[in-house]
Amino acid sequence: xxxxxxxxxxxISTTVDQDKGIGHSLESCTSEISAIRVQVPGEDFGLVLVDxxxxxxxxxxxxxxxxxxxxxxxxAGRKRILLSGILYFHRISDNRMARTPLKCLEMFEKLCGHxxxxxxxMVTTMWDKLGEDEIGERRxxxxxxxxxxxxxxxxxxxxxxxxxxxxxWNILEHFLGAPRERQELRLQRELIDMERTLPSTxxxxxxxxxxxxxxxxxxxxxxxxxxxxxxxxxDKDVMALLQEQYEELxxxxxxxxxxxxxxxxxxxxxx
Numbered sequence: 001x002x003x004x005x006x007x008x009x010x011x012i013s014t015t016v017d018q019d020k021g022i023g024h025s026l027e028s029c030t031s032e033i034s035a036i037r038v039q040v041p042g043e044d045f046g047l048v049l050v051d052x053x054x055x056x057x058x059x060x061x062x063x064x065x066x067x068x069x070x071x072x073x074x075x076a077g078r079k080r081i082l083l084s085g086i087l088y089f090h091r092i093s094d095n096r097m098a099r100t101p102l103k104c105l106e107m108f109e110k111l112c113g114h115x116x117x118x119x120x121x122m123v124t125t126m127w128d129k130l131g132e133d134e135i136g137e138r139r140x141x142x143x144x145x146x147x148x149x150x151x152x153x154x155x156x157x158x159x160x161x162x163x164x165x166x167x168x169w170n171i172l173e174h175f176l177g178a179p180r181e182r183q184e185l186r187l188q189r190e191l192i193d194m195e196r197t198l199p200s201t202x203x204x205x206x207x208x209x210x211x212x213x214x215x216x217x218x219x220x221x222x223x224x225x226x227x228x229x230x231x232x233x234x235d236k237d238v239m240a241l242l243q244e245q246y247e248e249l250x251x252x253x254x255x256x257x258x259x260x261x262x263x264x265x266x267x268x269x270x271x
Contacts, residue, residue, distance in 0.1 A: 001069075001111075002089030003104045004054035007125035011089070011161060012036060012049050015168045033072045040176060047084075047172065055104045062103075063259040066207055069111070070198050074191045082182035085119045085175040086112060090143070092136045092160075093126035097147055103210055105147060110202040113186025118155030121174050122148055125161045136160075199263045208263040211256050218253050222246060 002008055016038045032053065039046045052069055055062045076082075088108055090101060097105075112120065122143075130136045140160075144152060152158070159171045190201040198204045225246045229239060 001052050001086060001104075001108055002054055002123075003091075003101045004056050006054065006089035006091050006101075007123075007161065008051055008054070008087075008089050010163070011087070011123070011125075011168055012051050014163065014165050015049065015172070017165070033068055041169065043176075047175070055107060061255065061259055062207055062211070063262060066107070066203060067198065070187055070191060070201075070203070073185060073188050077184065077188035077192050082184055082188075083116075083119065084182055085121060086116065086185075087121050087123050087171065089123050089125055089161075091126045091129075092124040092139055093129040095139070097143075102147070106210070107203060107206055109151065110206040111185060111187045113189070113202075114154055116183045116185055117151050119183045120151060120156040121171060122151070122156055122158045123161050123171060124158065125163075127160060127162055204263055208260065211260055211263070215253060215256050215260065218249055218256070222249050222253070225249070 016036060034051045036049050036051070037046050038049060050072070052072075053060065053065050055065055057065055060068075088105075090105075094101060124136070124140060124143075127133065127136055140158070144158065148156070148158070157174065159174075161167050161171060187201055187203050190196045191198070199208065225242050228234070229242050229246070234242075
């Protein structure tokens with residue numbers, strides 16, 4: 001799991017020695033859940049790697065992404081197919097925790113729950129984009145002491161992915177040692193054991209909060225654009241550009257409000 005462009009598909013492709021459509025742009029190359037079985041070198045058993053689309057996907061809304069992930073986890077959970085572990089991918093090349101990675105991390109924590117922390121490996125990627133490792137090491141230390149600190153205290157670990165097969169398998173070694181108890185995620189417990197609908201789960205509520213906050217910011221920006229367009233001496237070319245931006249924001253806002261409506265929990269579902 002991780003934001004779009006964090007290297008999830010690249011990791012799987014390197015592990016299985018095949019190109020599964022790795023993205024080299026800001027567009028997402030994984031728009032569905034895909035499971036790939038890979039043979040463990042030197043062993044008589046394999047692993048199933050499950051690739052998920054990132055939030056801020058090019059073609060799907062965050063609600064659609066959460067619905068995809070929750071549907072897969074619910075179907076797997078009802079068959080008692082539980083996860084040995086979860087890899088969370090983060091670009092170390094990002095010089096700060098931007099909105100999308102932070103949003104994805106918050107959603108990830110709500111989705112997994114505290115009990116799964118010891119089964120989580122936080123994987124940093126894009127080390128080759130930095131030029132020198134010292135920059136990445138400083139960013140890694142910051143992640144350890146701030147954003148990732150709560151999960152690390154609960155037993156999560158950190159690994160660096162260096163775009164090699166050896167590096168990928170070193171990370172997967174976390175799940176190849178002595179038999180470990182497989183973990184039911186919080187979202188699975190909520191959907192299956194507690195029979196909650198997606199909007200009333202912790203992950204659903206987190207997404208609803210995130211979307212509502214973003215809608216408010218968009219509304220503020222739209223008001224600012226409207227004020228600019230109302231100026232009598234506005235240049236025609238600038239006016240056309242502002243109008244285009246306003247209409248795009250309005251379109252995005254309408255789409256987001258539809259998701260807000262879907263995530264609104266009816267009173268009888270809250271009881």
